[in-house]
Amino acid sequence: MPTAPGPEILAAFEAAKGFMPVAEGLALYEAAVEAGRLGLPLLEVGTYCGRSTILLADAARRSGVTAVTVDHHRGSEEQQPGWDYHDPSTVDPEVGLMDTLPAFRRTLHRAGLEDHVVAIVGRSPQVAAFWRAPLGLVFVDGGHTDEHAGADYEGWAPHVAEGGLLVIHDVFPDPADEFTGQAPYRVWLRALASGAFEEVSATDSLRVLRRTAAGG
Numbered sequence: 001m002p003t004a005p006g007p008e009i010l011a012a013f014e015a016a017k018g019f020m021p022v023a024e025g026l027a028l029y030e031a032a033v034e035a036g037r038l039g040l041p042l043l044e045v046g047t048y049c050g051r052s053t054i055l056l057a058d059a060a061r062r063s064g065v066t067a068v069t070v071d072h073h074r075g076s077e078e079q080q081p082g083w084d085y086h087d088p089s090t091v092d093p094e095v096g097l098m099d100t101l102p103a104f105r106r107t108l109h110r111a112g113l114e115d116h117v118v119a120i121v122g123r124s125p126q127v128a129a130f131w132r133a134p135l136g137l138v139f140v141d142g143g144h145t146d147e148h149a150g151a152d153y154e155g156w157a158p159h160v161a162e163g164g165l166l167v168i169h170d171v172f173p174d175p176a177d178e179f180t181g182q183a184p185y186r187v188w189l190r191a192l193a194s195g196a197f198e199e200v201s202a203t204d205s206l207r208v209l210r211r212t213a214a215g216g
């Protein structure tokens with residue numbers, strides 16, 4: 001029987017601005033609850049407005065651990081003005097750049113989950129460079145270029161503890177299905193080829209891998 005969030009958490013997830021469909025959210029939640037049993041923090045790369053963070057935060061609350069979420073809050077390439085995923089309401093009119101931090105904070109406050117999340121505002125590789133703590137789960141949902149997705153894998157996968165989970169969003173093996181490039185797919189291939197991770201589940205474009213050996 002899969003572990004599902006309560007109706008109020010699911011409603012908060014569905015009401016939040018973001019891109020993750022419900023089926024993938026439920027798979028992420030199940031992975032986060034399982035990983036929480038390791039008693040280690042759960043880390044997300046790519047906060048945006050907090051839609052997926054709600055699920056990690058609630059899973060963290062259930063396990064008595066903390067969810068950490070990293071984002072520079074200036075948006076990915078495909079979210080910039082002129083691109084398909086741009087939302088003009090995320091632009092700070094004073095500086096003329098995207099700033100999703102205020103929307104994220106409102107999302108988390110409304111869901112009553114602020115106490116369970118540490119939000120880090122910064123570039124993922126820069127944060128990963130000084131990160132030292134083992135993690136129960138790493139959820140990669142940041143930039144979708146090879147440069148960014150590859151750096152997220154290299155920066156964060158080494159911190160996934162033995163038995164912990166690496167979750168990758170937007171894995172599209174068929175180029176006909178992808179909207180934002182196949183870099184996450186290549187990260188998934190790389191993780192499997194490393195011999196350090198094995199696949200646990202696949203729900204649409206969300207892949208859950210478990211660390212079974214060192215390296216990767």
Ligand SMILES: C[S@@+](CC[C@H](N)C(=O)[O-])C[C@H]1O[C@@H](n2cnc3c(N)ncnc32)[C@H](O)[C@@H]1O
Pocket residue numbers: 017018019020045046047048049050051052053070071072073074075076100122123124125141142143144148
């Ligand atoms: C696809 S969105 C995340 C969606 C979110 N997980 C959700 O479910 O709604 C990607 C986010 O990654 C952030 N991002 C992209 N590249 C980044 C980088 N190198 N460092 C930190 N954040 C980055 C963007 O600012 C954007 O908010």
